[in-house]
Amino acid sequence: MVDFRFDTRDAAFVLFEQMRLGELCELDAFRDQDAETYQSMFDAAHDLAKEQLWPINAESDRLGARFEAGKVSVPECQRKFYRTFVENGFVAMSNSAEWGGMGVPELLGTACTEVFQAACMSFALTPMLTRGAAHIIESHGADWMKQLYLEKMYTGEWAGTMCLTEPQAGSDLAAVKTKAKRDGDSFLLEGTKTFISSGDHDFTKQIVHPVLARIEGAPAGIKGISLFLVPKYVPDEKGxxxxxxxxTCGGIEHKMGIKASPTCTLNFGENGACRGWLIGQENMGIVYMFQMMNEARLEVGLQGLAVAGEAYLQALAYAQERVQGLSLKGAPREPGAKAQTIICHPDVRRMLLGMKAQVEGMRALIYTTARSVDLAHHHPDEATRRRHDRRSQLLTPVCKAYGTDMGFRVTEDAIQVHGGYGFCQEYPVEQLCRDIKIASIYEGTNGIQALDLVGRKLMLEDGALFKEYLADLETLIAAQSGHAVLGPWVARLVQAKDQLVTTTLRVAKALKEGDQHYAFLVSTPYLRLFGDVACAALLLEQAVLAAEKLGAGDMAAWKLAAEADAAKRFYYDKLCAVQFFVHNLLPRVGAYAETILSEDRSALDATFPQLA
Structure with missing residues (x-):
């Protein structure tokens, strides 16, 4: 079995040096916590993932979830690990300690979840959905719901799902047809939901479903959809x-990846006896469900990061061991010339540093969004809370779509580094690539994330979300433009920032003029442009910190220092990754901008042949 690989050093750098996780302990919500405890919790998560979860990842993929005699089972190795996972309190790290969570910052919970996602993405889906479903109950449910369900869900004794999609209504929630008929103080539900992750399984004895449905007589469209709590089993008087x-589960999907995660078709009320209880107010279901969807979207972006990070390090380890080809230096074809490991070859090094730069940019992007979630919820100053709430709203679709698109590309490059072996199940990158593809599809396809960014987030509060982001970007640029070493890199960011502004104005103009078709046509390149700029800015922040650690000098001097000091090597390699991103990945912004400003409408004008 190939060893688990996770970059604990970079995660710690982002957590404690860039995001200053310890400073969150100054907030009242975390006053009794400390940075040392956070480090210990992260270390415990890593050790558990490495020693017990990663070793069952390939077995989980091989065995898969099973559907027999109307019941769903997950691999026994996952059931066994689930008990250990629950006992260690990792289901709801960032949720309320009052109801059974750990109550630690979202930023720390994000880092620990990254480790588990990297070790076995199919396993980590169930706890993700459970804490999201429970948080809906905590935020919008009646007191009796909280008393009955929350602690059992946050501690992992019971599980949860999210039930939105229907056969005729994929991403179009306005087309939801599941019916709810009032029956005393509850409702009888009838309908079918599809593609429900962890919709049925044998991890737990109880599964709690938040279900979107339409009460009889409700308005048409999304304004008439309500949210219901529907347990698999109605709790008795003892709870x-x-x-x-x-x-009932009508079957599970047979998928290219995350095979151990049961993706179910659920039938509610086939016998007229499915009972649900209204969560919150009638016809507010979409509003409530968006809370869970946005939380899940950030975690799905995290899946892209986690799997990409694992794939990169697997490729790095392979490149350091695989002997293939001769050195380009000297006279390599002389008799007796010694073959080299493939990490010596320039094209392999290009792929490896590209993966490293992309992963580290994504980690900074997702962690900074998690930090904004913490500050939006817990900072004592209302204006600061609002500012960070706007920031997390703006960046969530970018984290989800950019993180999963780029994560898939990193797994592709990891396979390429492995050569033919990467295409074989003998090495884990094959599974990693299959597993992560779904992340660009579920929780709202990446095209929908782009529509959300362009059609909603850019226009909210008269553009306040983007204006604040731009102001912070310009502050960073102003502070570092004169840096002796980093100044030229910052100049590249200035160019990309200007292209971000120009394209934002073009998209906004299209929306204001009622030209939604063009705005949405270019929304995906716009989101990717935004993601590249955001990652570049955060990586340049990291470069400033790294340069400070290395002291006076330039790249040549720092390289010499790194060769003699392992501690400095991390910071020097960080600078190399930033330099690579600026010169090799950030130029994509220019191409995206050219597309957005081109006024090309050929995709809208094409007729396409009608196929039989």
């Missing part, structure tokens, strides 16, 4: 799973 609630 234990009691009567079966007429929620």
């Amino acid at each position: 234990e799973p009691g009567t079966f609630n007429d929620v």
Whole structure:
């Protein structure tokens, strides 16, 4: 079995040096916590993932989830690990300690979740959905719901899902047809939901479904959709799973990846006996569900990062061991010339540093968004809370779509580094590539994330979200433009920032003039442009920190220092990754900008042949 690889050093750098995780302990919500405890918790998560979860990743993929006699089972190795995972309190690290969570910052929970996602993405889906479903109940449910369900869900005794998609309504939630008929103080539900991750399984005795449905007589469209709490078993007077609630699994999907995660079709009320309880107010279901969707979207972006990070390090380890080809130096074809490991070859080094730069940019992007979530919820100053709430809203679709698109590309490059072996199940990059592809599709396809960014986030509060982001970007640029070493890199960011502004104005103009078709046509290149700029800015922040650690000098001097000091090597390699991103990945912004400003409408004008 290939060893688990996770860059604990870079994660710690982003957590404690760039994001200053310890400073969150100054907030009232985290006053009784400290940075040392955070480090210990992260180390514990890493050790558990490395020693127990990663070793079952390939086995989980091989065995997969099973559907037999109307029941779903997950691989026994995952059930066994689930008990250990729950006992260690990792289901709901960042959720309320009052209801069974750990109550630590979202930033720390994000870092620990990255480790588990990297070790086995198919396993980590169930806890992700459970804490999201429970948080909906905590935020919008009645007091009796909280008392009955929250602690059991946050501690992992019971699991949760999110039930949105229907056969005729993929991403179009306005087309939801599941019906809810009032029956006393509850409702009887009838309908079918598809593609429900962890919709049925044997991790837990109880599964709690937040279900979107339409009450009889409700308005058409999304304004008439309500949210219901539907347990698989109606709890008895002791709060234990009691009567079966007429929620049946009609089958599971057979997928290219995350095979151990059961993706279910759920039938509600086939026998007219499925009972649900209204969460919050009638016809507010979409509003409530968007809370869970946005939380899940950030975690799905995290999946892209986690799997990409694992793929990069697997490729690096392989390149350091695989002997293939001769050196380009001297006279390599002389008799007796010694073959080299492939990390010596320039094109392999290009791919490896590109993967490293992309992963480190994505980690900074997702972690900074998680930090904004913490400050939006817990900072004592209202204006600061609002500013960080706007920041997290703006960056969430970027994290989800950019993180998963780029994550998939990193796994592709990891396979390429492995050559033919990367295409074989003998090495883990093959599974990593298959597993991560779904992340650009579920929780709102990446095209929908681009529509959300362009059509909603840019226009909210008269553009306040983007204006504040731009102001912070310009502050960074102003502070570092004169840096002796980093100044030329900052100049590249200035050029990219100007292209971001120009394209934002063009998209906004299209929306204001009612030309939504063009705005949405270019929304995906715009989101990718935004992601490249955001990653570049955060990486330049890291470069400033790294240069400070290395002291006076330039890249040549720092390289000599790194060769003699392992501690300095991390910071020097960080600078190399930033330099690579600026010169090799950031130029993509120019191409995206050219597309957005081209006024090319050929995709809208094409007729396409009608196929039989």
